[in-house]
Amino acid sequence: MDNTKLIDILSDRLGCEKEDVTSMLEAFTHIVKDKCSDMDNIALPGFGSFEPKMRKERIVVMPSTGKKMLVPPKISLTFKPSAILKQYLRETGE
Amino acid sequence: MDNKIILPELTNLISTSVGVSKIISENFIKELISILTECLTAGESIKIKGLGTFKLIEVQARKSVNVNTGEEMLIPAHNKVKFTVDKHLAEVINSPFSMFVPEDLSEGITEESFKDVEVPDDTPAEYINQIQHPIPDEPIRQIDEISEDSEKQKLEIEGDEIPNDAHVVNVDNNPVTEVVSQIVDESVENIIDESVNETEYLTESQPEIQPICTSAPKNRFWKGFLTGGASVAVLIMIATISYIYLNKTIPQHENTSLVTEDKSVNSENTIAVKENPIDSIEYISETAVDIQENSKAAESVATLPSDEKIVYDVISKTRFLTTMAKEHYGDYNLWSYIYEENKNILGHPDRIKPGTKVVIPPASKYGINASDKECVARAKRKGAEIYARYNK
Numbered sequence: 404m405d406n407t408k409l410i411d412i413l414s415d416r417l418g419c420e421k422e423d424v425t426s427m428l429e430a431f432t433h434i435v436k437d438k439c440s441d442m443d444n445i446a447l448p449g450f451g452s453f454e455p456k457m458r459k460e461r462i463v464v465m466p467s468t469g470k471k472m473l474v475p476p477k478i479s480l481t482f483k484p485s486a487i488l489k490q491y492l493r494e495t496g497e
Numbered sequence: 498m499d500n501k502i503i504l505p506e507l508t509n510l511i512s513t514s515v516g517v518s519k520i521i522s523e524n525f526i527k528e529l530i531s532i533l534t535e536c537l538t539a540g541e542s543i544k545i546k547g548l549g550t551f552k553l554i555e556v557q558a559r560k561s562v563n564v565n566t567g568e569e570m571l572i573p574a575h576n577k578v579k580f581t582v583d584k585h586l587a588e589v590i591n592s593p594f595s596m597f598v599p600e601d602l603s604e605g606i607t608e609e610s611f612k613d614v615e616v617p618d619d620t621p622a623e624y625i626n627q628i629q630h631p632i633p634d635e636p637i638r639q640i641d642e643i644s645e646d647s648e649k650q651k652l653e654i655e656g657d658e659i660p661n662d663a664h665v666v667n668v669d670n671n672p673v674t675e676v677v678s679q680i681v682d683e684s685v686e687n688i689i690d691e692s693v694n695e696t697e698y699l700t701e702s703q704p705e706i707q708p709i710c711t712s713a714p715k716n717r718f719w720k721g722f723l724t725g726g727a728s729v730a731v732l733i734m735i736a737t738i739s740y741i742y743l744n745k746t747i748p749q750h751e752n753t754s755l756v757t758e759d760k761s762v763n764s765e766n767t768i769a770v771k772e773n774p775i776d777s778i779e780y781i782s783e784t785a786v787d788i789q790e791n792s793k794a795a796e797s798v799a800t801l802p803s804d805e806k807i808v809y810d811v812i813s814k815t816r817f818l819t820t821m822a823k824e825h826y827g828d829y830n831l832w833s834y835i836y837e838e839n840k841n842i843l844g845h846p847d848r849i850k851p852g853t854k855v856v857i858p859p860a861s862k863y864g865i866n867a868s869d870k871e872c873v874a875r876a877k878r879k880g881a882e883i884y885a886r887y888n889k
Contacts, residue, residue: 404536406546416528423517427525430514432547432586434507440590443500445507450530451578452501455590462602475597480590482551482580488534492553493575495538 439480451484537578549582744814744851808857810835812849825857827867833879834863845887846880 406428414424438445439455446452460476484492502510504526511522533551536543542552558574588595810821818832826834836846838858843849858865866872 404541404543406544409532409543409545412532413525413528416532417521417524419521419525423515423521424525426515427511427517427522428529428545429547430511431507431526431529432545433514434502434510435548436586436589438500438502440592442498443502445502446504447507447526447530448504450533453580463599471602473600473602475594475599477591477594477597480549480582480587482549482578484578488537488578491534491538492578493573495540495576 435480442478447485449485449487451482451488454481454483455479456481540576547583547586549580549586552579552581553577554579743848808859809854810857812853812855813851818846818849818855821855821857826860826865828873828876830873830876830880831865831867833876833883834858834865836883837863837879846883 410421410424410428413419413428414421417424435445435453439453442455442457444452444454455478458477458479461474463472463474464470465472504523507526508519508523511517511525512519515522533543537551537553540553542550544550553576556575556577559572561570561572562568563570582590808825810816810825812818818835819829822832822835823829832846835855835857836843839855842853843855849855860866864872865876
C-alpha cells in the first residue's frame with residue numbers, strides 16, 4: 404500500500420476531504436520528527452511505539468579492505484510493535 | 498526528552514497544528530492504526546511518505562522453552578513487522594551527530610580503549626539538548642558584530658555617516674547566514690572538544706559520549722598529558738597535606754616565637770634574645786630579678802604562690818621542645834625535662850601537634866643546668882628512654 408492509497412482509504416473511512424487527510428498525515432509525520440529528535444517516544448495504542456535509540460560508536464572491519472573503521476555514534480528511529488499486533492500476526496500466520 | 502507521548506497528547510498536537518477538531522484527529526489516528534494493522538495482517542507492506550515503510554519479514558519456526566513450566570515448546574513460523582525510516586527523517590533525527598563520518602582506525606586500537614567510556618542510554622538526551630541549543634553568548638555576539646560590521650562597511654562604502662549606536666538591521670541575509678552556520682558549527686565543535694577533554698575527569702556519575710573528531714590523535718595525546726598532569730598535582734597535594742599533618746602545624750596568622758629577655762639561673766648567659774611580635778607570654782623565673790612583660794601577652798597566668806608564675810610555651814612548626822630547651826635552659830638536650838613535665842598531654846615527642854601549650858618547668862625543679870655535663874647527660878638518657886617507649 405502506498406501513500407496515495409492510504410490517503411484514499413482514510414478519507415473514505417473518516418468522511419474527510421483528501422486534502423485534510425493529507426495534511427493530518429503530514430502533521431503526524433512532523434510530530435514524529437520533532438518529538439523523536441528530542442528523544443521522546445510516541446505510542447500508538449494497539450499498534451506500537453516509535454522509539455529513538457542511541458547507538459554507541461563501534462569498531463567495524465570493512466570486508467572489502469579489511470581495515471578497521473570507527474563508526475560514529477548516532478540516533479536511529481526504531482519501531483516496536485505492540486503485543487496486540489504481534490498476536491494478530493501470529494494468528495494470521497497459522 | 499525521554500517522555501512518552503500518548504494518544505490524547507498526539508490528538509491535541511494534530512488538532513492544533515492542522516486546525517481540525519480533536520474528535521476528527523482522534524478518529525484519524527485510530528483509523529490509521531486499524532488500516533495499518535489490517536494491511537500488515539493481510540501480508541502487505543505499507544509506505545507512509547516522509548515517515549517510513551512497514552515491512553513484513555518471515556520468521557522460521559524455532560524450538561524454545563516455556564518460561565513458566567520449563568518444558569520445550571515450538572514457536573511457530575510467523576511474520577514479524579520491520580520498520581525502515583525514511584531517509585530524510587533519519588537525517589533530521591540524527592542531526593546532532595551529522596558532522597561525523599566513519600573513520601579509518603590506526604592499528605592497535607581495539608574495543609578495549611572504548612570500554613572506559615560508559616555511555617548509558619539515558620544520557621544522550623542531555624548531550625543532544627546541549628548540542629541542539631548550545632548557543633552561548635559569544636557566538637551570538639560574534640554574529641551581531643559581524644553582521645553589524647559588514648553592514649557598517651556597506652554603509653561606509655556608500656558614503657553615509659554612521660552614528661556609533663546605530664541599530665543595524667540585517668537586510669541582506671546571505672553572508673550572515675553563512676557566518677552563522679560556520680559559527681554554530683564551531684560552537685558545536687567547541688562543545689564536543691570540551692566534552693572530549695572532560696572525559697578525562699569522568700566519574701561514574703557523569704558519563705558522556707566521546708565523539709571522535711577528525712583531530713582524534715592530537716586530542717588523545719593532550720588527554721593523556723592532562724591526566725598525567727592532574728594525577729601529579731593530586732599526588733603533590735596529598736604529599737603536602739600529609740607533611741603538614743605530620744608537623745602538626747596549624748597555619749597561624751602571626752609568628753609565634755617567644756619574646757623574652759632571658760635570665761638564666763647561671764650567670765653565663767648563652768641564650769640570644771629574640772624579639773619578635775607574638776601572642777605568647779610572660780616569663781618569670783623562680784629566682785628572677787627582672788620581670789619582663791610583653792605588651793601583647795595574651796596567655797593566662799596561672800595562680801601560684803607569690804612570685805612564682807608558670808611559664809608556657811607553644812609548639813609550632815618552627816618551635817620544638819628542643820628549641821624551647823635551648824632558649825630556656827641553654828641546651829637542646831634538656832628538652833626531655835620539658836617533656837617530662839608535660840608527659841600527660843604529650844605523646845610521641847616527634848609528633849606533637851602544633852599549637853600544643855606546654856609548661857616549661859623552672860630550671861630548679863629538676864636541677865637543670867646547661868653547663869652541668871652530668872645534667873645534660875642525664876637529659877640525653879632521659880630522651881632516649883622516651884623514644885624507646887614509643888619506638889617499640
